[in-house]
Amino acid sequence: MVIVEIPIGPQHPALHEPIMLKVKTDGEEVVEVAVTTGYNHRGIEKLLEKNSWIRGMYIAGRVCGICNAVHTQTYVQGVEKLMGVEPTPRANYIRTMVMELERIHSHMLICAVMAEIVGFDTLFMLMMRDRERVMYLKELITGSRVHADIHVLGGVKRDVDEVRRARILDELRKIEERLKYYKKVYESDYTLIRRLSEVGRISKSDAIRLSVVGPTLRASGVKSDVRFDDPYAAYSEIPFNVEYRDEGDSWARMMVRLDEALESVNIVRYTVEKLPQGPAVPKTIPRAAKPGEVISRVEAPRGELLYHIVSTGGSNPYRVKIRTPSFLNILNTESTYLGHRLADVPVIFASYDPCISCTERVVVVDEKSGRKAYVSLKELARGG
Amino acid sequence: MRGAGMGAKAIRYSPWVMHFNAGACNGCDIEVLAALTPFFDPERLGVKLAPNPRHADVIIVTGALNKKAAERLRRLYDQTPSPKFVIACGACAISGGVFTDSYPVISRADKVVPVDVYVPGCPPRPEAIIYGIKKLLDKLGGHLESSAR
Numbered sequence: 001m002v003i004v005e006i007p008i009g010p011q012h013p014a015l016h017e018p019i020m021l022k023v024k025t026d027g028e029e030v031v032e033v034a035v036t037t038g039y040n041h042r043g044i045e046k047l048l049e050k051n052s053w054i055r056g057m058y059i060a061g062r063v064c065g066i067c068n069a070v071h072t073q074t075y076v077q078g079v080e081k082l083m084g085v086e087p088t089p090r091a092n093y094i095r096t097m098v099m100e101l102e103r104i105h106s107h108m109l110i111c112a113v114m115a116e117i118v119g120f121d122t123l124f125m126l127m128m129r130d131r132e133r134v135m136y137l138k139e140l141i142t143g144s145r146v147h148a149d150i151h152v153l154g155g156v157k158r159d160v161d162e163v164r165r166a167r168i169l170d171e172l173r174k175i176e177e178r179l180k181y182y183k184k185v186y187e188s189d190y191t192l193i194r195r196l197s198e199v200g201r202i203s204k205s206d207a208i209r210l211s212v213v214g215p216t217l218r219a220s221g222v223k224s225d226v227r228f229d230d231p232y233a234a235y236s237e238i239p240f241n242v243e244y245r246d247e248g249d250s251w252a253r254m255m256v257r258l259d260e261a262l263e264s265v266n267i268v269r270y271t272v273e274k275l276p277q278g279p280a281v282p283k284t285i286p287r288a289a290k291p292g293e294v295i296s297r298v299e300a301p302r303g304e305l306l307y308h309i310v311s312t313g314g315s316n317p318y319r320v321k322i323r324t325p326s327f328l329n330i331l332n333t334e335s336t337y338l339g340h341r342l343a344d345v346p347v348i349f350a351s352y353d354p355c356i357s358c359t360e361r362v363v364v365v366d367e368k369s370g371r372k373a374y375v376s377l378k379e380l381a382r383g384g
Numbered sequence: 385m386r387g388a389g390m391g392a393k394a395i396r397y398s399p400w401v402m403h404f405n406a407g408a409c410n411g412c413d414i415e416v417l418a419a420l421t422p423f424f425d426p427e428r429l430g431v432k433l434a435p436n437p438r439h440a441d442v443i444i445v446t447g448a449l450n451k452k453a454a455e456r457l458r459r460l461y462d463q464t465p466s467p468k469f470v471i472a473c474g475a476c477a478i479s480g481g482v483f484t485d486s487y488p489v490i491s492r493a494d495k496v497v498p499v500d501v502y503v504p505g506c507p508p509r510p511e512a513i514i515y516g517i518k519k520l521l522d523k524l525g526g527h528l529e530s531s532a533r
Contacts, residue, residue, distance in 0.1 A: 018453055038452045040453065041407070042450060042486055042489055043487045043489070046486065047486050058482060059482050062481070065408070128417070357410045
């Protein structure tokens with residue numbers, strides 16, 4: 001049989017972000033997948049070096065619009081460690097609240113997109129409708145639907161008052177009800193189960209070997225969650241379960257996300273009900289950091305997010321290295337497509353909850369020889 | 385306005401919108417996606433999401449346009465049949481936003497393709513995106529006004 005190469009992307013109805021999958025097929029069967037990136041590189045690490053600590057917060061948030069509060073949290077908690085400031089307990093609770101709301105809307109978004117990819121448009125539309133409730137809550141707390149920008153060094157920008165707390169609890173009740181319904185749909189719908197289960201399976205040992213993170217790892221039976229293993233913000237005080245499953249296929253990954261979203265509803269409810277008294281908005285904001293370096297880890301909706309921040313003193317960071325969860329989840333899992341049909345490629349790809357804007361870290365352009373050479377991230381990761 | 389004329393009149397009741405992410409942070413993209421779902425219901429204006437540039441009338445560009453994505457945007461624009469219109473959505477597509485001085489970005493959509501409507505915001509609200517599309521339709525010869533008569 002002739003092997004045909006089919007490019008999927010960078011503009012493709014099944015992918016909402018610019019990435020290119022070069023899929024080689026033998027008939028319907030996929031024999032090779034190569035991920036081509038570089039459509040979303042924005043030079044953020046360099047920008048962070050050029051700008052001050054405070055401007056850096058906003059740039060870090062704009063690494064990814066879906067998990068922006070998580071990125072800001074990772075950056076801010078690292079910088080706070082360098083500057084020697086501690087956020088107040090109330091500020092920590094509000095940060096946790098925003099981050100968990102973000103997790104709910106992120107997981108709802110990918111479950112909706114997955115439904116759209118398998119052709120279940122009604123579920124997509126319904127989930128997007130109910131996701132608006134979460135966006136409304138984010139707007140209620142932070143003032144913006146998407147980019148929260150609620151962090152400041154040493155606290156948060158706005159407090160949550162009694163009126164808002166009552167409204168959040170009321171909305172959460174409705175969101176929880178809908179999420180339980182969607183979980184039931186994903187558990188029982190024939191089409192979804194047939195399209196998702198046994199597709200793109202990663203075994204437990206493979207998941208560890210490929211160093212995937214987040215729901216992708218937990219769906220393969222590994223109970224690993226930074227919120228639990230290395231608590232930050234207010235997570236050490238909040239009771240919650242780490243959701244995991246043993247199946248390891250695309251369906252399990254979606255189920256882990258829905259379970260986690262339900263768990264996040266409980267976390268938000270806890271933070272709203274047990275919000276500590278005291279100030280949340282700091283009076284003064286520090287400007288300069290001491291020399292030193294810090295590694296800061298946060299569980300983003302897609303998995304472990306890591307910032308390595310180096311300071312030589314002064315008002316700017318010396319170096320900020322960002323390692324995002326999608327980087328590992330997309331680029332290390334090229335092998336999981338093999339042997340499946342072409343129609344399963346978008347399903348498997350979406351089941352990793354790809355966030356391309358997070359992934360685009362390294363693209364080498366050789367300007368000297370006058371020609372652009374896009375070195376693949378994987379080669380670079382191997383030291384190529 | 386380019387393309388205005390008989391052809392432009394033909395699309396004013398039902399423009400098909402294609403969304404291209406040219407190096408955005410996803411913020412605008414999820415808002416464009418949200419704007420195209422029933423909660424905001426753009427289909428009351430006849431707006432529908434087109435999967436393919438060859439079916440599209442309006443291209444919504446988001447993001448700071450890095451060099452690789454800008455080439456793609458130009459190609460998509462050339463593949464779109466006339467009359468075609470471009471909406472630059474979000475601070476990054478208009479002026480680069482926080483990425484203005486970064487090395488890989490062109491930071492303005494209108495350096496690559498002609499832009500008809502600019503929707504500011506970081507990210508713009510879904511209502512603002514629909515308002516931008518509505519503005520474009522008004523420019524094409526009065527969308528709702530003409531149908532209300």
